[in-house]
Every structure is written in structure tokens, then in C-alpha cells.
Amino acid sequence: MREVSKSYAGFNANKKVNFNLKHGSIHAIAGENGAGKSTLMKVLFGLTKPNSGEILINGEKKSFKSPLEAIASGIGMVQQHFALSGVISALENIILGAEPQKFGFINHKEALTQLTQIAKDNLNVPWERETNSLPIGEHQRIEILKLLFRKAKILILDEPTGVLTPKEVKRFFELLKNLKAQGHSIVIITHKLDEIFELCDEVTVLRRGQVTGHFKVSSITKDDLVQAMIGRRLKNLPKEKSFAQNDAPSVLKVQNLLVSKPGRGKLSGISFQIKPGEILGVAGVEGNGQQTLVEALLELEKYSGQIFFESKNTKNLNVRRDLNYGLISEDRHHQSLWLDESVANNSVIGLSSRFLKNCFLNFKAVSEFSEKVLKKYDVSMQNVQQKVSGLSGGNQQKVIIAREIDGRAPKLLIASQPTRGVDVGAIESIHESIISLAQNGSGILLISSELEEICKLSDRVIVLRNGEISAEFMGPQYDTQKIGEAMV
Amino acid sequence: MKNFKESLLSVLAGIVLSLIITSLLGESPITIIKTMYYSVFSSFDQLSYVLFYTTPLIFTGLSVAVAFHAGLFNIGSEGQLYIGSLFTTFFSLTFLNLPSFFAITGAILFAFLGGGLWAAIAGFLKAKRGSHEVIVTIMLNFISYAVCGYFILGAFKNPHSQNPESAEIGLQYHLHRFSGDAPLNAAIFLAIFCAILTWLLLYKTNWGFEVRLIGSSLETARRSGINIKRRLIEAMFLSGGLAGLVGVHEILGHAYKFKDQFSNGLGFVGIAVALLARNKPLMVLFSALLFGALSKSALDLELDTEKITRDMALIIQGLIILFVAASQRRKNAS
Structure with a gap:
């Protein structure tokens, strides 16, 4: 050519x-x-x-x-x-x-x-x-x-x-x-x-x-x-230290979470907790209950067992609205974005009620907000009025990350496959955002099929296999061989 | 803009094709165009008739459009407009001594409430049980015909008439008419007002933002903390309420009584109106105007030509819908 x-x-x-x-x-x-x-x-x-x-x-x-x-x-x-x-x-x-x-x-x-x-x-x-x-x-x-x-x-x-x-x-x-x-x-x-x-x-x-x-x-x-x-070298920052506040009360506490479902995707009574500032990695081959876990935590799936957010039982609450959970879903097109709308409007999905002026949505404020949160992510686009469907996958992911981390500033972030289909440069900035959120004292549940990503970011790793926690590992150094064995 | 062009092309194609059909029947297309033109534009009276036919189509077009934005296909505008009419008839026949302003305001609110509640049943079943709104609204249509018949021939019956119709409403309920002959009345202002209000609601408020998100990306909405069930019920309520306002036009502005089965499909034409307008509330005004003009000129075609009947309007409508649907299909494919 x-x-x-x-x-x-x-x-x-x-x-x-x-x-x-x-x-x-x-x-x-x-x-x-x-x-x-x-x-x-x-x-x-x-x-x-x-x-x-x-x-x-x-x-x-x-x-x-x-x-x-x-x-x-x-x-x-x-x-x-x-x-x-x-x-x-x-x-x-x-x-x-x-x-x-x-x-x-x-x-x-x-x-x-x-x-x-x-x-x-x-x-x-x-x-x-x-x-x-x-x-x-x-x-x-x-x-x-x-x-x-x-x-x-x-x-x-x-x-x-x-x-x-x-x-x-x-x-x-x-x-x-x-x-x-x-x-x-x-x-x-x-x-x-x-x-x-x-x-x-x-x-x-x-x-x-x-x-x-x-x-x-x-x-x-x-x-x-x-x-x-x-166009530059990777800084390749290793995560230097853990920000987990191990003495503080847990941000999220899950007890005997059980979801019965035919076939894949069941959860058979798992328990774990996340401390403020802690990044808990969930490793495992996809389809071993990760999706169900996310849906249950969001109160979108019926379960037995108990889930506490800062010692408050979340049963039947609208956790995204009332408890301000941050969420990065694994399927960005169908679970995170509004494809035929602008980047600006996508930046405020779930947050739109913050931009009221009298009875109306203040679209000027929405655009400004969008520009503000997207600034540090270097999204390649014409402007925030562009349709989000016109962006590349990595840039779309940046829009979601900016909304959920910088826009919401959540106490708990559920990040499912946060860097799927995203290039090296963007991965770096997404990882930095997650780490700095932890630094500010938020708890993070990181679900990923990239073992490398899990090992790099997590303070602690649990492995999901067939709806059960098959192993738990403490950081900062991990034996990927052993984690891999626990996965299958 | 591109959508607008496509809609316009669809209309033109529909008309041209219909003209070809009529020339095959032996009527000169020029005569037909002339007749249609005079039928619509020749005098203020003619134009008033067109706007009279347009008014209810604005309401039903908006009704379908609103539901569509929430991802719901409301086929029940027909039933909702009947229940709205029933409510407004009830109000007018119950409160006989109100001053005109309160009488009309109350009747409008009741029309909206009636249609809204009727549609909210479908919204409620959709939100709570997942019942498909298409099935539920179709069924509710049939129930509404029966319910209206029951009241018109019973509690609201006109004792001096042998027709299936309610008693007449009082003079204080009559809407202003603009000329002696044509039945065009003040309900058209209500219709235009509703179109603007609907547009504001859908595109400028947080409510509309959430409803449209639900309509175009349900899973994203579900995971964003939006109260989907509530929004679905509200959207259906608004949709049905707009259809119910047809009752204001019919009962307060035109017949001054509830004639059984008066609508004869206004709710279904609303689907076509919304489709042509691509569910844009302000475009509904124009699309309803076109369909209103078609209805009017079809009546004159029947009178002034030998071989053409009023079904001509239906044929043109059908062809337009076909072309609109075809152009949307192509976009989806590419």
C-alpha cells in the first residue's frame, strides 16, 4: 500500500x-x-x-x-x-x-x-x-x-x-x-x-x-x-506501597453470598471484605461467577447472605444512586455507554441529577464537567459534543473511567475488566487512576482476566472458581503459577 | 437534517406512487393534484378544516412518540383517548355550575388523568411483571371500547337521543371556535403547547434524559442507578395523558358530547404520525398536519372525482409509512 x-x-x-x-x-x-x-x-x-x-x-x-x-x-x-x-x-x-x-x-x-x-x-x-x-x-x-x-x-x-x-x-x-x-x-x-x-x-x-x-x-x-x-517511554510505575487501612472498618463486607442459578454463574456462599484504600483482586477464568458477583453487589440479582457497605446492609437499596458505588462494567457498549449520545452526556449517566438548573438540565454545566473530568485522560476526539460511538474503544473506556472515578469519587469502586481492549498508554493512565482512588481511601474490587493486571494492582487476590473462592493470596508479590493453578 | 430529508422524500414518493395508481384507474393526476390543492388551500375555511383534522393527530402522535422514547411501543393510544374522553365527559356532566375557566381547566386535567391512568396500567404491568406493553395496550383498547359504551348508554346517556351518545355538556365547557362553519377550535393551541412541553420534557429535563437513556440503552440505565420502573410508569402515564387530550378536542371543541366510537382509528394513525416525525415532538406538528391535510383532501376527492374514494388517503398514508420504514431499515443495515 x-x-x-x-x-x-x-x-x-x-x-x-x-x-x-x-x-x-x-x-x-x-x-x-x-x-x-x-x-x-x-x-x-x-x-x-x-x-x-x-x-x-x-x-x-x-x-x-x-x-x-x-x-x-x-x-x-x-x-x-x-x-x-x-x-x-x-x-x-x-x-x-x-x-x-x-x-x-x-x-x-x-x-x-x-x-x-x-x-x-x-x-x-x-x-x-x-x-x-x-x-x-x-x-x-x-x-x-x-x-x-x-x-x-x-x-x-x-x-x-x-x-x-x-x-x-x-x-x-x-x-x-x-x-x-x-x-x-x-x-x-x-x-x-x-x-x-x-x-x-x-x-x-x-x-x-x-x-x-x-x-x-x-x-x-x-x-x-x-x-x-x-511517543514516549512507559513510566512503568510499580505500585509502590499499599494504601490499605487494615485497622479501619471495612468499606465492603460480604458474608455467605449465595446465588443459585442453573449452569455457570452461580455463587456458592462466598465471603470477603475490603478495607478502605485496599484493592482486592478477583482472579479467575471468565464465567466462574464474576458477573453474578457484580450484579449481586449492585442489588440487581437476588441472593441470600448479607452485603454491608460501611456496616450498612445494602439489601434492596439502589446502591448506585444512594451509596454512590463506582462501576466499570465489562461490556462497555451495552452496560456503560449511551452510544447514540454525545461524550458530554455520557459523562453524566447516573449523575445527571446533579446538573439541574430550576427544572431543567444545565447542558452547559454538563459539557464543562465532561471537559474537566476528561482533561487528564487525553481522549482523542473533536469535542465533547461528538457522539461517543465515534470514539475508539480505548477512548470510550476513558470516558467511563473519568465518569466513574473522577466524576463520582466513589467510596467503593467495582471495576470489571477495566482495561479490556485498551492500548498500553491508556492502560497506564487507567491504572494510575485506580491507584490514586485507593490512595484517597476508597475500596476497590478489581475483577480481571488479565493476571498481570491483577498482580500489579492488588493488595490481596482471591480466586473465583466455579462460584467459590478457591484460594487467597497476599501481596505485594504473587506467584502467578500458583494463582493460575487455583483458577482451574 | 438527514432524517428530515428522508421523511420528505418518503412523503413525495408516496404521493407520486399514488398518483400513478390513480392514473391507472383513469383519473388524470393533474385533476387530482388540483382537487387536493383546492381542498386544502383555497380558503380560510378549508384550511381550518385541515387544522381541525390535524389537532387530534398531534395528541396521538405525541402520545406514541413519548412512549417510544422510553423504549415502549404504545399501541393503546386509541383506548387511552376514549378513557380520556370518558373522564372529561364525566367531569362536564358532574360539575354543572363551574365558571367557564375552571370548568375547562378541570375537564382538560380529567382528560389527561383518564388517558394517563389507563396507560399507566400497561406501564405498571411492564415495570412490575415484565408484561409486554404491546399485548397489554391492545387488550386495554378492547376493554376501553366496552367501558365507554357501558357509560354512554348508561349513566351518561342522552335521554333525548336514539344514537349511542352521551348527554350534551354545558355551554361553559365549549371551547372557542374560530369561524362559524369549520369546527376548528382552541384545542389546537393546547396541542401545540403540548408539543413544545413534550419536547422540553424529553430533551431539556433530567426526567427526559433518564427516560431516553432507558429507551435506547436499557442495560446501561439499569446499572446507572436510575429508577427504571418508576420512569416507565411515568412515561406511559404521560403518553396516555396526551392521547386522553383528544377528548378535549372532541368533547369540548367539536361534538359537545361523547359519541360512541367517534375516534375510528385516530390512535392508530398516531403511530404513523410519530413514525414519520421520527418521534421528534416538534416534527409531530408537521407530520400531523400532513396527515390532517390528507384526510381532508381525500373527502373532497371522493366528492369531486368519479373513480376515487376517500380510501385514497389511506393508500397514500400506507405508502408513506412503507417508504419511511424502508429508509430506516437501510440505515440499520449499514
Whole structure:
């Protein structure tokens, strides 16, 4: 790709970007959220037209009006959010839109023969099972098979590991290396440094729409890469000391919390407490009761047992309104944001009653408030009147963090996956905010599937397994091996 | 702005397509356009008739729009407007010696209260039990027809009439009319006032902020500490109350009595009005005006042409809705 530029409403998503993909290599596109990685790949895949620049494939100039034309030229892309229908079989999902036919009917037999050939040994999925019943890791493989079935030689994968468990990631990497050996070229959009070093041959770094570096992975260090991504070095502050006030009365005290539910997500009588200034980490594989715990603490789920906030029983209270709990939900689009509204209005969800002027909402005050709390997070946006759906994921997360931590200044913060899908620079500022909230004497419940994050921030760690606390560890140093063992 | 253009295009497309249909029937499109134009614009009287037809559609359009902002599909405006009319009839036939100002104010409040309470039943069941508002409001429509019939033919009966209608209300309840012939009355000011008030409520108050959040992002609202149940009931109350005000227009401004089944679908046309206005309260004024003009000109089409009946209005309405729905669908897909 040569000198590709693309701008949206005056905002330069890509500015004269050059990108070369070699045959049979794995090439990472790295950069912060909103750096223009996805835009560049959307141009390559024909999802959007560049304002200027050209695309050459095997030296031949191409211009794609739609993904169909890109697919015809051997390019395939897996979007960050999978595009699979849950109610049809894996096989049907793969052939959807390119079905081998016989007398106008779908020729399942022929499809299966073709697929088993493509899949060989390492890509087999249960072809006939309903897609919904398969784990996420299989969904990823189905998406890749979709591309291979359409004879793609160039595979573009947008944040492919975001939803995979560590074990699935390992399998997935082996698969990609195999594909590489078979002569496929792979582009991975990512902001996870470890992945780049483990998997990729080359990396192109984007920052604010421009290329800030193109490296052979074998010849650079992590620090160089971070420097290119965020324009500075990470301060990499370790959390120096604990702010937990162990003698003070607990902020949150949970006793025998029991939620009975069929299947996953039950809680079988857990107890714990959080002191002022303490960060309690909850580790565990997702789906072991974390969501239920959050819902119960918010009084949105019926439970037996008792929950005390500063020695007050919270049963049936509206804890968000009356006790000012801070909350970072794991699904930011559906649980934290109001997507078709402005950034400013999103900054005051749950706080809006503080901005009354006579009977009306004072939108000027709302905007000022939004600007004030967002200031230190360096959100890349035009202004606070912009729709929040137009921001990148990391920037959306910053809006939520600013609202829940700086806007609310809560005594108790429930942070569920606070840095999911967020780039390194933003992770750093989110972590700083959480630590400084603890420093001010608030209690924090940190639920995360990133073990590294838990170990870095927590004063104490409990592990949730199948609705029970399977182990407890005291900080500041943790043996991640042991925590990992307690998880499964 | 883009929405506005799309709505306008939908209207034009609906009209053009209808004209093609009528020319197939053998009526010249030019005659039809002329007839429709004269029917609406030729004199002040004609225009007053248009505004007369517009007024109840503003109320029902607003009613549907408000519920929609809370994520509720209120199909019960029809029933709510009947119960509102029943309440206002009750008030007018009970308090016979009030001075005009208090009489009319009281009757307006009762119309609102009646429609509001009727809709709040659906809101309450939705909030407490999760019952789907579409089913509940449809059922409440049928109940309302029966309830109104019961009172009109019973307690409120007009002893001097063989028609299914209530007794006449007193003169002090009559709303001001603007010309001798056309039934256009002061209720139109109430309608415009309600549109502005609804707009203020939805877009400028904290109540509206919370209601709209519930409507477009329920899970976020649930986790933000908003009292969802209460807001749902309140939104339904407001929605039903606005529909109930049709009673003011009909009983106090037009018939001066409750004629059984007078509405004949005003509540359902309200759904179309709200759809075309994309649930924007101020746009409801214009969209109701369009539907009012269509109703009026369809009557004249029936009189002045040989082959066209008043169903023409229904066809145009239907086509407009089809085009609006189609343009929304496309946006969702992209």
C-alpha cells in the first residue's frame, strides 16, 4: 500500500501510510486505539475507499470498491467482532454466500470434502454442530476457515485474541504459524506487545494515522516498540506501597453470598471484605461467577447472605444512586455507554441529577464537567459534543473511567475488566487512576482476566472458581503459577 | 437534517406512487393534484378544516412518540383517548355550575388523568411483571371500547337521543371556535403547547434524559442507578395523558358530547404520525398536519372525482409509512 490517506469529517485516520506485506510472513500492525490500524485494513479489504494512495498486489495495481472484489483478489479479513450466525452449523457458516450447489440445492457433501481438504489436521472443527454451542476459540477458527474456503492468500485479523482464553491463544498461534508455513501472508492488528514478539516477523507501527516505525521484530526491544506506539517511554510505575487501612472498618463486607442459578454463574456462599484504600483482586477464568458477583453487589440479582457497605446492609437499596458505588462494567457498549449520545452526556449517566438548573438540565454545566473530568485522560476526539460511538474503544473506556472515578469519587469502586481492549498508554493512565482512588481511601474490587493486571494492582487476590473462592493470596508479590493453578 | 430529508422524500414518493395508481384507474393526476390543492388551500375555511383534522393527530402522535422514547411501543393510544374522553365527559356532566375557566381547566386535567391512568396500567404491568406493553395496550383498547359504551348508554346517556351518545355538556365547557362553519377550535393551541412541553420534557429535563437513556440503552440505565420502573410508569402515564387530550378536542371543541366510537382509528394513525416525525415532538406538528391535510383532501376527492374514494388517503398514508420504514431499515443495515 502506497501513500494511503483517509480522513473522516476532517479527522485524519490515515495520513500517507506505506505498508508492505511480504509473502509468507506474519506482519503486525501495532498502535494505540484510534491510531488508524483498523482504518488502514478496511481500506485494504475494500470496506472503505481511501481519499488518496494506491494498493498493489503482486505488483499489480488494484482498487477495491467492495469486500467482494478484495476477496476475489485473495484477501480476507476477520473482524474484531465475529460475524457468525449462531443457529446454523459451523459448516453452513463457512460456506454461507459461496455455497457449492447441485440442482439449486446446497451440496453439503461437496462442501465437506472441500473443507476437510483445506482444514487438514490442525483446523478441524465439529462441522455439523450448531455454532452457538461451540466455544469462542472455535468461532475464531470458523472465521479463518471462511477465508481459506474463499481461497484467501492474505489474511487480515483484527485484534484476534481479545476474546480468547490463554490456552486458546496458544493453539491459535500454532495455527497461524502453520498457515504461514503453507505460504499464506497474515496481517494482525494488535496492541498486545507479547503477541508481536511471540508471533510476528515484522511490525508496522501507526500513531495518529501516520507510520512511526517499521521494524523487523527480531531486531527491536519492547521499549523501542512502545516508544513508537505512544511517543514516549512507559513510566512503568510499580505500585509502590499499599494504601490499605487494615485497622479501619471495612468499606465492603460480604458474608455467605449465595446465588443459585442453573449452569455457570452461580455463587456458592462466598465471603470477603475490603478495607478502605485496599484493592482486592478477583482472579479467575471468565464465567466462574464474576458477573453474578457484580450484579449481586449492585442489588440487581437476588441472593441470600448479607452485603454491608460501611456496616450498612445494602439489601434492596439502589446502591448506585444512594451509596454512590463506582462501576466499570465489562461490556462497555451495552452496560456503560449511551452510544447514540454525545461524550458530554455520557459523562453524566447516573449523575445527571446533579446538573439541574430550576427544572431543567444545565447542558452547559454538563459539557464543562465532561471537559474537566476528561482533561487528564487525553481522549482523542473533536469535542465533547461528538457522539461517543465515534470514539475508539480505548477512548470510550476513558470516558467511563473519568465518569466513574473522577466524576463520582466513589467510596467503593467495582471495576470489571477495566482495561479490556485498551492500548498500553491508556492502560497506564487507567491504572494510575485506580491507584490514586485507593490512595484517597476508597475500596476497590478489581475483577480481571488479565493476571498481570491483577498482580500489579492488588493488595490481596482471591480466586473465583466455579462460584467459590478457591484460594487467597497476599501481596505485594504473587506467584502467578500458583494463582493460575487455583483458577482451574 | 438527514432524517428530515428522508421523511420528505418518503412523503413525495408516496404521493407520486399514488398518483400513478390513480392514473391507472383513469383519473388524470393533474385533476387530482388540483382537487387536493383546492381542498386544502383555497380558503380560510378549508384550511381550518385541515387544522381541525390535524389537532387530534398531534395528541396521538405525541402520545406514541413519548412512549417510544422510553423504549415502549404504545399501541393503546386509541383506548387511552376514549378513557380520556370518558373522564372529561364525566367531569362536564358532574360539575354543572363551574365558571367557564375552571370548568375547562378541570375537564382538560380529567382528560389527561383518564388517558394517563389507563396507560399507566400497561406501564405498571411492564415495570412490575415484565408484561409486554404491546399485548397489554391492545387488550386495554378492547376493554376501553366496552367501558365507554357501558357509560354512554348508561349513566351518561342522552335521554333525548336514539344514537349511542352521551348527554350534551354545558355551554361553559365549549371551547372557542374560530369561524362559524369549520369546527376548528382552541384545542389546537393546547396541542401545540403540548408539543413544545413534550419536547422540553424529553430533551431539556433530567426526567427526559433518564427516560431516553432507558429507551435506547436499557442495560446501561439499569446499572446507572436510575429508577427504571418508576420512569416507565411515568412515561406511559404521560403518553396516555396526551392521547386522553383528544377528548378535549372532541368533547369540548367539536361534538359537545361523547359519541360512541367517534375516534375510528385516530390512535392508530398516531403511530404513523410519530413514525414519520421520527418521534421528534416538534416534527409531530408537521407530520400531523400532513396527515390532517390528507384526510381532508381525500373527502373532497371522493366528492369531486368519479373513480376515487376517500380510501385514497389511506393508500397514500400506507405508502408513506412503507417508504419511511424502508429508509430506516437501510440505515440499520449499514
